[in-house]
């Protein structure tokens with residue numbers, strides 16, 4: 001039998017493994033123009049939390065009783081399309097199933113010379129999110145101070161390195177000493193803050209950013225961002241990429257209202273969704289691959305073995321269990 005993971009119920013607050021169900025399903029067979037594929041790497045991503053709720057968003061909600069879906073790298077095990085052969089590796093938006101059929105037009109053939117999991121990380125959606133958010137909204141200039149929250153995650157670690165490549169002074173915020181050590185020792189970030197052990201985040205931002213903050217790449221929101229806002233410079237750019245600290249909130253969060261400060265500092269605060277730049281993904285992947293090939297970008301992944309581990313791996317995102325891209329390997 002084949003296996004799948006379905007959404008069993010919608011969570012309130014922090015998701016639990018009981019919101020998911022591992023179920024058996026039939027073994028499909030591909031029709032004309034379709035491929036039979038076997039999942040190799042399945043991505044877990046913070047945006048999936050909002051899809052577990054029935055609130056309207058920029059992507060449709062998961063349906064209760066139906067399989068979860070997301071970014072998957074898979075291997076072709078049967079092909080009914082002339083452009084694909086058995087053994088090809090493909091990237092697609094696929095269901096959380098061990099084996100499934102997919103219209104060949106809905107997947108991209110991958111270069112097997114590249115580490116395949118990278119197509120879900122640095123050479124995939126998270127890498128592109130870092131690239132376009134930073135370049136198009138952050139517009140970092142050499143010598144500026146860039147603060148990155150969620151700095152040791154899939155998006156954050158690419159953001160930190162792009163900022164360094166642009167000649168900026170980078171301050172990375174993350175939730176463990178191992179993560180801050182990685183940021184400092186491997187990614188060569190200038191200053192780090194462990195927000196879990198830091199007693200006064202506002203003071204920590206002042207200490208690590210004596211010349212103020214020019215660019216803030218915000219992956220987490222909440223109290224961490226409130227502290228960063230308090231030290232922004234004139235013409236600061238604040239990139240609202242994600243707000244993971246609030247994804248499991250059951251109440252509308254209340255915090256300082258930053259608008260007066262934005263006026264005083266002539267600051268820009270802009271949200272974005274990576275798909276806004278889909279017409280330019282080729283450019284982004286080309287640049288990221290070039291930096292990676294030239295040894296200018298390092299990248300880390302946290303890979304969990306076993307299809308059945310998908311629910312707990314996904315939940316682990318909200319407990320900081322990953323450094324870099326979090327993936328499940330089959």
Ligand SMILES: NC(=O)c1ccc[n+]([C@@H]2O[C@H](COP(=O)([O-])OP(=O)(O)OC[C@H]3O[C@@H](n4cnc5c(N)ncnc54)[C@H](OP(=O)(O)O)[C@@H]3O)[C@@H](O)[C@H]2O)c1
Nearest residue numbers: 046129153154155174175219242243244245272273274320
């Ligand atoms: N706008 C877009 O198009 C777009 C695209 C991709 C991702 N995103 C957003 O970008 C952010 C990062 O995504 P990612 O895929 O790179 O995930 P990630 O950073 O690899 O993983 C999530 C990390 O968030 C941190 N975190 C979890 N709960 C937190 C909390 N309450 N307070 C502070 N930090 C917390 C944890 O690290 P610590 O140990 O450091 O706490 C965790 O490892 C997310 O908010 C995501 O929704 C947006």
